[in-house]
Amino acid sequence: MINEVPMLTNVTNEAASCMQVIKHPDKSEWKSLLARPTFDTSSLNDTVSRILTDIRQEGDAAVLRYGEMFDKAVLKELRVTLPEINEAANLLSEDLKEAIHVAAKNIEKFHVSQKFETKKIETTPGVICWQKAVGIEKVGLYIPGGSAPLFSTVLMLAIPAKIAGCKEIILCTPPDKDGNINPAILYAAKMAGATSIFKVGGVQAIGAMAYGTATVPKVYKIFGPGNQYVMAAKQLVSLRDVAIDMPAGPSEVQVIADETANAAFIAADLLSQAEHGADSQVILTTTSEKVIEQVLSEIQVQLALLPRKEIAEKALKHSKAILLKNNEDIIELTNEYAPEHLIIETADYIQLAQQVVNAGSVFLGNYTPESAGDYASGTNHTLPTNGYAKAYSGVNLDSFIKKITFQEISREGIQNLGKTIEVMAENELLYAHKNAVTLRLK
Numbered sequence: 001m002i003n004e005v006p007m008l009t010n011v012t013n014e015a016a017s018c019m020q021v022i023k024h025p026d027k028s029e030w031k032s033l034l035a036r037p038t039f040d041t042s043s044l045n046d047t048v049s050r051i052l053t054d055i056r057q058e059g060d061a062a063v064l065r066y067g068e069m070f071d072k073a074v075l076k077e078l079r080v081t082l083p084e085i086n087e088a089a090n091l092l093s094e095d096l097k098e099a100i101h102v103a104a105k106n107i108e109k110f111h112v113s114q115k116f117e118t119k120k121i122e123t124t125p126g127v128i129c130w131q132k133a134v135g136i137e138k139v140g141l142y143i144p145g146g147s148a149p150l151f152s153t154v155l156m157l158a159i160p161a162k163i164a165g166c167k168e169i170i171l172c173t174p175p176d177k178d179g180n181i182n183p184a185i186l187y188a189a190k191m192a193g194a195t196s197i198f199k200v201g202g203v204q205a206i207g208a209m210a211y212g213t214a215t216v217p218k219v220y221k222i223f224g225p226g227n228q229y230v231m232a233a234k235q236l237v238s239l240r241d242v243a244i245d246m247p248a249g250p251s252e253v254q255v256i257a258d259e260t261a262n263a264a265f266i267a268a269d270l271l272s273q274a275e276h277g278a279d280s281q282v283i284l285t286t287t288s289e290k291v292i293e294q295v296l297s298e299i300q301v302q303l304a305l306l307p308r309k310e311i312a313e314k315a316l317k318h319s320k321a322i323l324l325k326n327n328e329d330i331i332e333l334t335n336e337y338a339p340e341h342l343i344i345e346t347a348d349y350i351q352l353a354q355q356v357v358n359a360g361s362v363f364l365g366n367y368t369p370e371s372a373g374d375y376a377s378g379t380n381h382t383l384p385t386n387g388y389a390k391a392y393s394g395v396n397l398d399s400f401i402k403k404i405t406f407q408e409i410s411r412e413g414i415q416n417l418g419k420t421i422e423v424m425a426e427n428e429l430l431y432a433h434k435n436a437v438t439l440r441l442k
Ligand SMILES: NC(=O)c1ccc[n+]([C@@H]2O[C@H](COP(=O)([O-])OP(=O)(O)OC[C@H]3O[C@@H](n4cnc5c(N)ncnc54)[C@H](O)[C@@H]3O)[C@@H](O)[C@H]2O)c1
Pocket: 047, 070, 071, 143, 144, 145, 146, 147, 148, 150, 153, 174, 201, 202, 203, 204, 225, 226, 227, 228, 229, 230, 248, 249, 250, 251, 276, 277, 279, 280, 340, 381, 382, 383, 384, 385
């Protein structure tokens, strides 16, 4: 069950299906105002732990059982076969294949540009240190498939994994009730270099990749976004069993706008994240009442035309339009909220952007919709949510890499540095450490 955020002062509900309007909230109210809609976390964690325990103990049998329960799919085989993968290309339009290729090229270009250069550094004469970037050998990618088949997420995860040199790229995604995976997911997975694909979704997928089953290999690090169940499962398995990229849960966007912005664009940007899930949250921040009025009325117009408006309507219930006094307050609130996505549609967007310190990904100007980053501009759309942008980056090439340090010290080098090491070791009462140097100085 989703907990609604508590009501605040100065709140008006402009329209039943639209977001709350909050005018000049007191700073003491910002924290509760900015709270994300959360599930009842104790029952969420109980449910998720129970499923994870079953997966750990029973392996494939539990994976199949929970798949039947949640995805309504009765499967004989969890692994997607080669004929299924190859057939996917025949099921997609040429337009879609072309779009996937254009997006893939840009994502590849941007992530290749993040490559790490090895440099040897002589810290003391005769003491040479360097780092080498090595791709994580076995990675597990989770591709959401509950409310929409996010084949774009395949590109966002498998392309950097391939560039990083990951050898095994395992992909899990929930099947439909007939036991099939959306062909665009399969097509993108093959193109981007996934090495095996499994029809497993939700907590079962995270458990299977964290512990390994007879069919699904255990991986060293799990990546990818998902709903509250998936995010909770990733956080739980990361306590002991496997590394994870970051908490990437229900989508969110904050828009900063002034009167130079286009109300229709802003409404579309807000709805684009509201449509991801009932637990998404969208926030409009501005110093102009007129902007709020225009955007809310645009939302009503566009909502009426949305084919899947029920999801967006639910998300709007815990979304906010916030009127603030000045840009300083807007920036302070933004850095406190730490949105997954921040769109700045104001005349002085560069100046505002320079003051942003907490956000997953920032979109500048009236012609930069978040949809561009979601699909095809080249940046990664797997981003920290729920305020985690205060501490985490979104997925990037580094996420798939470990850096190993090396050092080589010559006879001259140990003479130059030896005394320093000996003194430090002795003062830490670690005499064998000291001796390892002393013997070499003779
Ligand atoms: N932060 C990011 O980078 C990012 C990127 C893309 C998508 N997203 C988010 O990913 C999410 C995708 O969610 P989704 O639901 O569409 O797909 P999903 O694949 O994450 O979740 C579907 C799975 O949830 C499990 N599930 C459903 N109900 C359950 C229950 N009652 N108990 C236990 N497990 C249950 C099922 O196993 C099902 O297969 C959305 O919230 C979206 O906003 C985030």
